[in-house]
Amino acid sequence: MSVSIGQSLFLIFFGAAAVWFGVVVFRTHSMVRSAIALLFSQTAVGAMFLVMQAEFLGVLQIMMMASEMSVMAIFMVMFMMDPGGLGAMDMTHQKRLSLWAGGIGLTFALAVIWLTGWGPAAQAAPAAAEQTAALGRELLGRSMFVFESAGLTILTAMVAATMVAIAPTEEHGR
Amino acid sequence: MIWLALTLLAPLGAGLAALAVRRAPQAFALVGAALGLVGALGLFASAAAGTEISVSLPFLPSFPVLLMADRLTATLALLVAAVAAAVLTYAIGYMARDPGRARFFGTLLMFVTAMELLVLSGDWITLLAAWEMIGFASYLLIGFWHQRPGVAGAATRAFLYTRSADLGLYLAVFVLIGTAGTSRIAPTLATTGTPALIAGLLLLVAAMGKSAQVPLQDWLMRAMAGPTPVSALLHSATLVASGAILLIRAAPMLPAGALVMVGIVGGITTVVAGMMALAERDLKRLLAASTASQYGLMLVAVGAGAPVVALLHLIAHAAIKSSLFLGAGIFQHDRDGTGLEALAGAGRARPGIFAGFAVAALALAGLPPMAAYFSKDAILAAALASPAAPWLLPMALGGSVLSGAYMGRALQVLWSGTRSETRAPVPFMAAGMAVLVGLTVTLGAGFGPLEAMLGVGADAKPWIVPAMGLGVGLGGLLLGWSIAPARLLGPLLAPARNGFVVLGGMDGLVARPALALAAQCERFEQGLFAAVLAIGRAGLAAGSVVRRTDRETIDGMIFGLVEYTIDLGGRVRRLQSGFIHRDLALTAAGIALLIGVLLAAPFYP
Amino acid sequence: MPLLTITTFLPVLAGLVLMVLRDRSARVAHGMSIAATGATFLLTLAIWARGIAPGGFAQVEQITWIPAIGAAYRLGVDGLSLPLVLMTALLFLLCAIYSARIKEHAATYVVLMLMLETASLGTFLALDGLLFYVFFEVSLVGMYFMIAGWGHEERQRAALMFFLYTLLGSLPLLLAIIGFYLGTGTFDMRAWIGAPPLSGLAAMLALIAMLFTFAVKTPVFPLHTWLPAAHVQAPTAGSVILAGVMLKFGTYGLIRFAYQMTPEAFAQAGQLVLAFGVVSAIYGAFAALAQSDLKKMIAYTSVNHMGYVVIGVAVAALAVDPRIKVIALDGATLQMVSHGLVTAALFFLVGMLQDRAHSREMADFGGLLDRVPWLGWAFILSAFASLGLPGLAHFPAEFQIFLATLDTRPWGVVALVGIVVTAGLYLRAIATVFLGEAQDRWAKMPDLDLRERLAVGPLLALTVLVGVAPGWLIGMIHATMTGLVR
């Protein structure tokens, strides 16, 4: 029970942090700050994974998000000339409608969550090592096709991103 | 069989040949008429010998065409052929210089064919067909000189009047076929009860139209617009006769109620038309009115239950009236007109012709020993013997007096004026007329055998009848010769000259309302467009989202719908604002709706 | 040999050949057109020679198309469709001859006409519900372009009106077809006829849908308003085809679909249909009487004449005695053919008059009979045929219709008034246009030339032939109708 209560408390804490930083993302007037808030939010999500004993995924999440957000911050500084916090411009529109949409989405999701009988909870998760091994077997067995598809998706993303982002100067060279 | 074919096909073939070859139509006409006469004689001979010739030809699946020459129809066929032959002979002279000869003779021969078809028809459909074709042929003949003013109108009027009345024949035929289940005439004559009464009255309506009975008499006077041979033929044995022939043939079927109606219609007509004839100032129109009057007498006979007597009078009248018309035509030839004033004294110029004319006129007045004397007496006798005698006899007598009167007047006018020079001799015309006058005189002798052949004994008439007949005939002639019509008719003169038109006649009663109705329909038609438009508009207004269109044209709902749809398309298009966030918002709303529908859907299986 | 298929598609194939030809001059186009329609006409004669079967469809040609849903290519003839097919092929041939003078976009015009012929023949020959609908609709498109491309002053508007009206009108038919399909699982019309698939309310709804469609097409009052507009604006050949062939789609469908596939519902609704037919006949006659435009007048008389057909079919549905049913159906079918022949001739003649005088107003003319005797006499003959003179084509048809009507619902005979009114209006038209004093302004008007005589002559000859000896035509109709009422 104590584990459970501890888990709950941690989940509440990190969850609150994730949501709070999520809100912050859209409340600052600087994109760099937004990026950093998003980084914190995602890290809190990663921490929740750790709390939920999905160590591998948790670590992955934190690392990936950290790198991704730093890319984003650099990107913004480089390309958008936004050093962070200088301009106090409003970057929103249809705010009220969006609030309604977000609110309704939230309400609906909560309704689904709370009105559904999810059945008895599993008490224990597999140990971390076991988990990773099972995930590996899943990856190379049943989900092989999915996994390879993901690979292809990444390849596509690379081709696509380079194709569009390549400097146009080259075009004149040909 | 061969006689039947000859009777019908000879005139038809000759007519078509005349139209096709367009040269020497007179020759074709003569040959056709002669062959037709030969055929009719053959038919009559064999019918008289007791052999009925009949032939059945395929037409409609359940209703073949039946041609039949029994004693009655063969007699009529012979009459038609004979009169036709005579009139055609006459017409060769009359039309000698007309450029449209080929068309004239072609049409005339087709007309004769149609008439023969009518008298020989053994089934109602053929009779109806022939009946209508006679109308068509008369339309063409009356309108022959259509370039002259008023002629086209006269032809149109003749056809329309008779066709309106034909509806009666249509309906009667439907009733009879529907009741008897066959279109043959013979079995349907056994029809009794209500169908017989309805059919009888409807037949009377049809006969009234064709035989120009009151109140459908108006067209007949105007039909004088055609060439004179046409008038002669129309009035004597064909168009006008067909109404009487119809009733004579249908007489066995007519119940008492229908007979009385026939008699009364005939009686009224004979008197009214007689007065019109007396008041007339044009010789041909006088003769036309007299025709209506004489057919009225025949209807009286039919109504009195003596159709054979009517037939006799029909035959007699055919010869008489064609003679009179032919004579009138010759006078017209001389004087270029048929007004009585213009014709004054014309008789003196051609005494021979006048003599023929006079013989025919006296015959019409009913003087012995001419044919009409016998038939008129028979009619009077029948009227006397009829249960409706109190109605029929006075009218029959009145008609007879008037016959004498207007003929007397005509003779007086023709004889009393100044003599003028004659033109060229008219051999063909005279020949045609001579034959007919000869018939007028001699036919009476044949009536006895004819009655015997048709199975009606010439029963002894009470003495009063010949006395009455002779009296009214002579009296009428004297009155007509000596007293001016204005004094004879008194206050009735003006209405008689107007043809006793009631309430504007058919023009006022039928034609004008019909045209008004048509105009109403046209207005309604415009209104229909507008209404369609209005419905469309109303629907659109209910939608309340519709942009108002300024154009007030009669586009109708269709165009409204198109505009509305395009408008809707524009609205849809405007939703596509180009702002991605708006699109996304719409999408979000869509998702919400989708979830709503998904949740609700199980309740709407 | 699949004669029906060849006949149906020969015209459109000829049209395609014409499209790929290098030389598409008016001469070549019209030559092609006459050759193709002529060959088609000969083929229909061959179909006629092969004969029909008394109890059902003959010469059936069937090719599986989409077996999963019971759709197939099915053609066949019976005594109802064969006369219409013969008439269609003849009218298209005559139109091809008549149109040989058209110079602007001749090739396109010819292709359109050929396409229309295929669609029209297909409509009468199809034994598959879908196929029927398709041909029915394609004919619509063809006529739309015909009016829009070669019509008179207000053609675009009239074409659109025509198109939308009949397109919207034909949708209910599609629903009915779907209904039949759901009832049987096949689109085979023979199956629908053999065992009417719907009953009760469903049958009544299907009937109402079909009646609506066919009433628009026929047209029946008050859905006729598209007709005068379309006719007045359509080119002459378009009017001829529209009145001669396409109006028959409505009445053909009325018998083939409404009468044969929902017989019980039709019998229930017969009185109402009869009433509409009667009103149409009378209204059409009076509306025609009010016209001063010759073409419009003839267009309205079509409403009148087609009203008689509707009366005939309704009476057949109402009658109890099978003999009367047969008489009514014989009359109705014959009336379709007669109307095709006579009205086509009238539209041709008015078109010829318009070619010469560029006017259709009756008051503009007078005394033309002596100036152009061929034209005049042809018009007089056709007009008298149209007003139902015995010895000409309409009489045997109308006689049977009225006979059956009086026997079944006597009040329906009030439509007889129509024959007097049409008599009046035609006589007035003849008197105004052709009789009377000749006017100097038309002194130079030429009479019909050979091409025009060739176009009108056969129609007049057939008008007389059908009127005098309808046996050859009504024989085949009768054979089928006798089987059909059983």
Next chain:
Amino acid sequence: MSIELAIALSVGAGLFGVGLYGALSQTNLVMILMGVELILAAALVNLVAFWRYLHPDVMAGQMFVLIVMTVMAVEMAVGFGIAIVRFRSRGSVEMEEARELKG
């Protein structure tokens, strides 16, 4: 239902709501993508929670998490690619300026 699952799923719901708000309200392409990241994070939380508290033996759950992470990454990559090309062309990635195509 265990309380932990409820907490975790509710956190997911919260992230979803915030993300949806962001995606709809932001004018800048990059900011919208941040909203998308938050929605995807919500999905991640859901999936991990479902795996942990309902189906710990079904490794497809973790697999799904990996897939969603991949999606996050590649979408960002292509998103930046497009942002760059747009920025080069117009000097801004404001969505409100993108109104050439409409109707």
Next chain:
Amino acid sequence: MGRDLSFLLPELVLAATAMLMIVAEMARAARLVLAIGLAGLAAATLLTLPVLHAGTTVFSGTYRIDVISGWAKLILLPGTAAALLMARAEIAGRAREGSLYALVVLVTLGALMLSGAGDVMVVVLGVVLTGLGSFALVAFLRDDAGTEAAMKYLVFGAVTGAVMIYGLSFWFGGSGSTLLSDLGRLRGQPLVLVTGLAGLIVGLGYKAAFVPFHFWAPDAYQGAPVSIAAYLSVITKTAAFFALAQALRDLPREAGWPFALAVISAATMTWGYLAALVQTNLVRLLAYSSVAQSGYLLMGVVALGASPAAVPGIVVFAAAYVAMNLGAFAVVMVVGRELRDLDGLGRTHPVLAVALVVFLLSLTGIPPLFGFVGKLYLFTAAINAGFLWLAVIGILNSVLSLAVYLRLVVPMGREPAGASAAMSAPFLLCGVIAAALMATLGLGILAALLPG
């Protein structure tokens, strides 16, 4: 594993082709890239034939080799080849030409994943893969319109994709499996079912451009090269339908999705045609028309599990749609993007005009063209499934569609504008048009050969 791979041969060949194309692109040999691509597509098509009727799954059910995915390959692969040829005719000689070809093939691979999806993850990956590739393809021209289109497309795709993933995550919670075949376990959990379903419909609906998830489509098509617009309008769209069919086949009909999709179907066709009615840009007009066509395809999806005609309907109409829509776009490529460019086409290029008319009539559903056969199946399926009202709306919309397409036909009969008389059709496009024409006409008449 060996067995599984043998069934996956077409996909593997295509994947290898894509790699080779990328390698060749590094050498900047665009024509080689194209050749490899076409050869690979042809090979993959041929390799599909042996497994067409396999009716099995591979990798524990995550990917299906069944009738839908088999026919999907036969439809999508030739369609892609045609699109490649069209693209070559349009962008030959531009920078990164080969990348575009490679990307097209990769996107097609994603489309194949979608149409054979047996697992939620495959659906997700398919949507994302096709999406990512498409964004880049749309942005290919890099002008203002192209980048704007790509940006909108991206935003739309990213948001709907994320919503889809969030919704689908509940399915895992509810069923304890990511396999579509285990969706039956969701009975009794309506909220979970509906949430996931909504997610799925949003994600695939955006891909297939249903109302109201279609907003991106006209903009994206307009901004993209015409050939890419054509490609997107047929390949990714039909793939989304196949995926939807794969997923919904395993869902109980009582869940209410047939009704919801029927509503969407009706809304989609009506909206699409209404909007198309007022367009003057041909590409946009065709975009809206393709939105409307989605509505028709959806009729088949609605009938899944209730009518034997549903799957054949989807397959046949998809095939017809690919042929006729590609054909119509190809003609537009020759003629120009504006409605007025069609003026006088009937006079200057009669064959081209006739081809366009055939495509448009087929899109309307005039028999005996291919599109009609497909629609017939769809209508039959919908009616069988008890959605008569939907069929009626479909028929009414067919009328509307006639109005839409006649707007294209009518100007072709006008007098030529003059300038257009000089244009000529590239050889490649002629080939594509001819092939599409043959398919549209031939398969319509020979419909008896199609799967029943």
